[in-house]
Amino acid sequence: MTNFMNIMPPIPELFDSHCHLDFPEFDHDRDETLEQCWLAGVRSICIPATEARYWSRVLKQVNYSPDSVRRFVSLGLHPYFLKSHRPQHLDELKVFLKRHSETVCAVGEIGLDFSLTDSDRQQQHYYFIRQLELADQFKLPVILHCRKAHDEILKEIRQIKPERGGIVHAFSGSEQQAQQYIELGFKLGFGGTITYQRARKTRQLAASLPLSSIVLETDAPDMPMSGYQGQRNTPTLLPVVLEHLAQLRSSSTKEIAQATTENALSILAK
Numbered sequence: 239m240t241n242f243m244n245i246m247p248p249i250p251e252l253f254d255s256h257c258h259l260d261f262p263e264f265d266h267d268r269d270e271t272l273e274q275c276w277l278a279g280v281r282s283i284c285i286p287a288t289e290a291r292y293w294s295r296v297l298k299q300v301n302y303s304p305d306s307v308r309r310f311v312s313l314g315l316h317p318y319f320l321k322s323h324r325p326q327h328l329d330e331l332k333v334f335l336k337r338h339s340e341t342v343c344a345v346g347e348i349g350l351d352f353s354l355t356d357s358d359r360q361q362q363h364y365y366f367i368r369q370l371e372l373a374d375q376f377k378l379p380v381i382l383h384c385r386k387a388h389d390e391i392l393k394e395i396r397q398i399k400p401e402r403g404g405i406v407h408a409f410s411g412s413e414q415q416a417q418q419y420i421e422l423g424f425k426l427g428f429g430g431t432i433t434y435q436r437a438r439k440t441r442q443l444a445a446s447l448p449l450s451s452i453v454l455e456t457d458a459p460d461m462p463m464s465g466y467q468g469q470r471n472t473p474t475l476l477p478v479v480l481e482h483l484a485q486l487r488s489s490s491t492k493e494i495a496q497a498t499t500e501n502a503l504s505i506l507a508k
């Protein structure tokens with residue numbers, strides 16, 4: 239008797255916890271990209287918005303069909319685009335969160351980016367704190383962007399303590415900061431960075447942190463992986479991150495896939 243299970247090795251089901259699939263870089267081949275994702279085992283994607291004018295665009299990406307890639311969306315004001323934000327966008331965010339409470343899975347991408355030298359840090363703080371409060375009010379997790387500001391971000395989330403926790407996207411902080419996020423109910427996102435040998439500190443953390451605290455991401459179309467420099471990053475390459483993480487942890491891709499997908503769902507699924 240033929241054992242079909244042996245003929246068709248199960249593709250591990252993967253969750254790309256951070257991908258800007260709404261960006262124009264995907265306008266010409268979004269559907270094909272999603273088909274390729276499905277074939278590569280990438281069965282869920284979270285798409286975080288970056289500016290108020292893109293919230294409607296991101297909401298169009300929502301899809302929960304079991305026959306195609308599940309797409310979760312998150313709404314927020316990204317610190318990198320501070321100059322586009324206006325205080326009234328916070329009121330609008332509240333309206334959007336109320337109106338789309340069935341579909342919006344998180345508040346994000348929000349945070350602090352202190353690598354930007356010409357950015358007003360006080361204003362960054364203002365938008366970040368207001369959005370943390372909104373997340374807490376709507377009982378939603380947050381998707382965090384952080385550059386050179388982990389201690390400042392930790393200080394704020396320790397005070398406001400969004401009940402549902404969240405995901406620190408593209409984590410590259412210290413082990414101590416990682417532990418503090420974990421204690422506050424956060425998962426840490428690892429992506430293309432761990433495919434580079436030179437990223438020693440981040441690779442070491444990805445290898446040693448508890449698997450229950452790790453989620454996978456591509457941050458596509460940004461953050462190209464090693465071997466793909468100069469090309470558009472794409473969520474179809476998430477298995478490359480998986481392979482690297484499995485190697486770093488001397489673990490099977492199946493175990494890592496299963497755990498990281500469960501971890502992402504535990505934060506982002508309603």
Ligand SMILES: [Zn+2]
Pocket residue numbers: 256258286347407457
């Ligand atoms: Zn992002």
